[in-house]
Structures are given as C-alpha cells and as structure tokens.
Amino acid sequence: MIYNKNIDLHCSMNIIIREAISKDMSKVLELIKELATFEKEPDAVIVTKKQLINDGFSSSPKFKCFVAEINQEIVGMALGYPRYSTWKGPTIHLEDLIVTKSKRGLGIGFKLFSKFIHYAHELNVKRIEWVVLDWNKSAIDFYKKNGAHVLDDWRVAQMDFNAIKKFVNNEDF
Amino acid sequence: MIYNKNIDLHCSMNIIIREAISKDMSKVLELIKELATFEKEPDAVIVTKKQLINDGFSSSPKFKCFVAEINQEIVGMALGYPRYSTWKGPTIHLEDLIVTKSKRGLGIGFKLFSKFIHYAHELNVKRIEWVVLDWNKSAIDFYKKNGAHVLDDWRVAQMDFNAIKKFVNNEDF
Numbered sequence: 001m002i003y004n005k006n007i008d009l010h011c012s013m014n015i016i017i018r019e020a021i022s023k024d025m026s027k028v029l030e031l032i033k034e035l036a037t038f039e040k041e042p043d044a045v046i047v048t049k050k051q052l053i054n055d056g057f058s059s060s061p062k063f064k065c066f067v068a069e070i071n072q073e074i075v076g077m078a079l080g081y082p083r084y085s086t087w088k089g090p091t092i093h094l095e096d097l098i099v100t101k102s103k104r105g106l107g108i109g110f111k112l113f114s115k116f117i118h119y120a121h122e123l124n125v126k127r128i129e130w131v132v133l134d135w136n137k138s139a140i141d142f143y144k145k146n147g148a149h150v151l152d153d154w155r156v157a158q159m160d161f162n163a164i165k166k167f168v169n170n171e172d173f
Numbered sequence: 174m175i176y177n178k179n180i181d182l183h184c185s186m187n188i189i190i191r192e193a194i195s196k197d198m199s200k201v202l203e204l205i206k207e208l209a210t211f212e213k214e215p216d217a218v219i220v221t222k223k224q225l226i227n228d229g230f231s232s233s234p235k236f237k238c239f240v241a242e243i244n245q246e247i248v249g250m251a252l253g254y255p256r257y258s259t260w261k262g263p264t265i266h267l268e269d270l271i272v273t274k275s276k277r278g279l280g281i282g283f284k285l286f287s288k289f290i291h292y293a294h295e296l297n298v299k300r301i302e303w304v305v306l307d308w309n310k311s312a313i314d315f316y317k318k319n320g321a322h323v324l325d326d327w328r329v330a331q332m333d334f335n336a337i338k339k340f341v342n343n344e345d346f
Binding site for chain 1: 205217219220228235236252254256257258259260261262263266268269287293294298302304305307313318319320321323324325326327329331332333334336337338339340
C-alpha cells in the first residue's frame with residue numbers, strides 16, 4: 001500500500017461543504033476580515049454581522065454563501081451573487097473564496113470552488129466571474145489550472161460613497 | 174454675445190435621458206453590438222432582443238437600463254444591476270455605457286453617466302463599480318475626472334460556459 005499522509009489527514013479531518021445559515025455569519029465576517037487583512041486593507045470592512053444576516057437571509061437574498069466545516073468549525077467560505085452580461089445574459093459573480101490561514105493546503109479552497117462551480121452549472125449561467133490581485137500568483141495559478149481565464153487588459157473602476165455624493169452635489173474632485 | 178457652436182448644437186439636439194422600456198431593446202441590442210465591435214469582440218454577443226426583454230422587464234428584472242434619445246431616436250444607453258461587497262454591503266455595477274459613434278463628443282455619455290450616478294445615490298449604495306479596457310484612455314480619463322478610481326492591481330477572471338461544463342464533468346483543461 002502506498003501511504004499518502006496528506007490524503008489520510010484530509011480524510012480524518014472530515015471536511016463538510018454546506019450552504020451557510022444566518023448564524024454562520026459571525027464566523028463568515030471573521031473570514032472576510034482575515035481576507036481584507038491579507039489584501040492589505042484591514043480597515044476597509046464596514047459591513048456588520050447584522051447586515052450580512054439581513055442581506056443574505058431575507059425573502060430576496062442579495063448573495064449565496066457556502067461554508068467549509070471541520071469538526072463543526074467553519075474554516076472557509078465562498079460567497080457570490082447573480083450578475084448580467086449584455087453579451088451572454090445571466091452570469092454569476094464569485095465575490096469571495098476564503099480559507100482561514102491555518103487550514104490552507106488541505107484542498108478546502110478547491111472543495112469550496114468546486115461547490116460554487118456546480119451551483120453555477122445548476123443555474124445554467126453562461127459565465128462565472130471574479131477578480132484577483134495581480135500579485136496573488138498562487139491564486140491565479142489555481143484558477144487557471146481549473147479552466148479560468150485571467151483578462152490582462154481590463155481594469156476595475158470604482159466610485160466610492162464620497163465620490164458619489166460629491167458628484168451628485170456638483171463638487172470638484 | 175459669445176457664440177458657442179457646440180452649446181447651440183447641444184441645445185438644438187434636445188437630448189432626453191429616460192428609463193428604457195421593453196420596446197427599446199431592439200435599438201439597445203444594436204448599441205451592445207456596436208460596443209462589442211469597438212472592443213474587438215464582434216462575435217461575442219449571443220444575447221437576443223427577446224432575452225433582453227425577458228431579463229429586464231419581468232417582475233424581478235435582472236438589470237436597469239437608461240437610454241439617451243435625440244428626436245425620438247435612441248443614440249446611447251447605460252445599463253447596470255445590483256452587486257454585493259462583503260466589505261461595503263450593497264453596491265451597483267455599471268455594465269455598459271454606450272453612445273453611438275456618430276453622436277459622440279456632444280456630452281451624451283456624461284448625461285447617461287450622471288443619470289446612473291444619481292440612480293445609485295437614490296439607492297444609497299456604498300459603491301459603483303465597472304470595468305474598462307486599459308487601452309481605452311479617453312474613457313479612463315473621463316471616469317477619473319468624474320471621481321472614479323481605476324484599480325491597477327486587480328484582474329478580472331472568468332470561467333465561460335464550456336469551462337464550467339468541463340469542470341463539472343471532470344474533464345481536463
């Protein structure tokens with residue numbers, strides 16, 4: 001028998017991927033903050049647990065969330081929502097794919113990613129879209145290996161709340 | 174009197190910006206195809222007029238569209254939909270801002286953009302987001318002048334319909 005320690009570890013850990021429920025949002029918010037710190041913007045998160053519960057679990061939820069559990073402890077999540085392409089029709093956006101630092105390298109990110117792709121397939125969308133930091137080479141390699149294209153010539157543009165207010169009030173930038 | 178030909182032209186043209194209705198979708202689709210050609214992907218548009226009508230004007234519409242009219246002729250459009258930021262909460266995405274080639278330089282793009290920003294402000298979203306091609310310098314200058322940030326370090330990743338199918342069927346890429 002060929003003994004593969006990683007596979008053994010993997011199995012004994014009993015990773016469960018399931019749809020999130022509202023009471024998971026406390027831990028989900030912790031993961032969101034962990035990712036923001038990794039992306040060098042620790043203070044950018046203004047969303048609260050209460051808002052995540054309201055926005056994700058009302059009669060018309062604004063997002064869909066899956067979580068990864070090991071021994072009843074949430075260690076990762078994938079969160080997304082519908083978008084629309086004027087070229088392709090309905091698509092879906094993967095906003096976040098997060099595995100807590102101490103549990104990386106065990107295939108949990110792949111399991112969450114896979115769950116999300118299967119979910120998109122069930123919805124019959126024509127495209128899944130997300131963004132990735134250009135210096136996050138391991139993430140880019142992971143995505144490409146799994147069939148994604150990374151578009152080098154498109155840039156994300158954003159207008160934040162202050163800029164929106166200034167524009168509406170005809171103030172200079 | 175200082176005579177400004179452009180302002181005079183502008184006024185005499187009587188530009189109207191209004192919410193789109195379903196029967197505008199034929200002309201809106203023409204504009205979508207014109208933009209796809211400009212963006213060097215003329216064959217990428219698979220969406221149909223019927224689909225735009227179904228998706229935009231059902232009881233739960235997938236997008237919001239504004240059009241620009243000169244003498245009852247549609248010459249431009251802005252189309253967007255809600256998104257969700259796990260940092261900020263509800264946001265909005267501007268998917269397309271298009272003015273037909275023969276009517277550029279008359280301020281129509283600004284009027285459509287302005288309408289969309291005001292719409293976002295009414296919705297009280299924390300951010301407006303869109304993408305722009307890195308070689309489209311005039312668009313980037315326009316957006317920056319109006320308070321947007323263009324993020325140089327984020328890349329768009331996409332998985333198309335074939336890649337989704339291959340992934341779900343465990344095929345190699």
